[in-house]
């Protein structure tokens with residue numbers, strides 16, 4: 001059942017091209033229009049949505065952060081992302097024009113379930129992005145958009161994360177299509193780029209050896225920092241979470257722009273810092289800003305490990321190690337840049353002799369509050 005891999009985690013990381021492809025499958029018609037009939041919310045009702053709140057925990061919440069960047073950019077609808085357990089215990093402002101999108105691999109996370117129930121009571125429309133057919137959260141939601149990652153056995157989430165991001169992109173594009181916020185050609189172009197992602201993930205997987213070698217060499221590292229910006233920010237958070245969960249190493253992810261507001265004080269000689277570099281094509285020119293962040297930490301002794309887009313030669317001179325991912329649209333980069341970080345955490349934990357499928361103190365679905 002592990003398909004020849006040593007662990008479920010490794011198998012699931014290698015399943016990711018399928019997880020993304022299967023999540024895209026059957027969701028467009030011959031004319032390239034998105035069809036999300038399974039959403040079961042009246043399109044007219046969806047058109048009246050003025051605010052979106054994404055609710056999730058852990059890795060799923062990081063998928064939600066990617067969703068925020070994509071949906072706001074494509075649909076011009078304000079999106080808030082909130083941890084389910086925080087949401088329910090404040091006085092969130094919800095009305096019938098609020099769409100609550102919950103994201104949960106298991107569909108059983110108690111914190112998220114309670115938050116969805118609360119949102120429903122307050123009159124919101126609820127959509128569940130979920131990987132588990134017939135689980136509680138989709139059953140209690142008005143609508144569901146399933147991710148088709150297949151069962152995820154390893155406790156720490158990998159392929160479900162990429163599938164959640166994919167589903168969130170589809171939801172964003174669907175809302176943009178309904179509200180005519182993007183030209184249909186623009187939507188087709190994005191879908192065409194999405195369709196190429198599975199093969200590009202495979203390219204990243206084929207280069208895993210380089211990442212594994214670095215991970216083994218860093219087996220005695222005490223702390224690792226991860227920097228990212230824009231959609232690379234949730235990727236940095238996810239890279240740090242994977243390392244904490246699997247390798248029990250102190251790791252922290254933060255937005256690269258925050259560096260000078262405090263975290264740069266952490267940098268001293270030999271501190272490993274992963275940097276998820278935005279595409280050189282990013283419309284806000286964030287690339288140059290992040291390159292200067294790399295220089296800043298490097299000048300203070302950091303060991304910089306860079307994940308960048310193929311062809312980005314600028315970053316190479318400032319990086320101890322560079323991992324390249326194939327080119328794609330800036331918005332879609334998380335589907336590629338996450339993969340080396342997963343492999344890094346898996347390999348480092350394995351080198352330490354830890355059980356990567358069942359890390360200590362963790363459970364696959366957290367059904368208590």
Ligand code: F6R
Pocket residue numbers: 057058059060061103104105106107108109112155156157158241245364365366
């Ligand atoms: C991290 C991880 C957890 C889950 C979180 C939410 O690797 O697996 O952070 O993402 O517990 O779980 P779901 O998505 O099942 O609601």
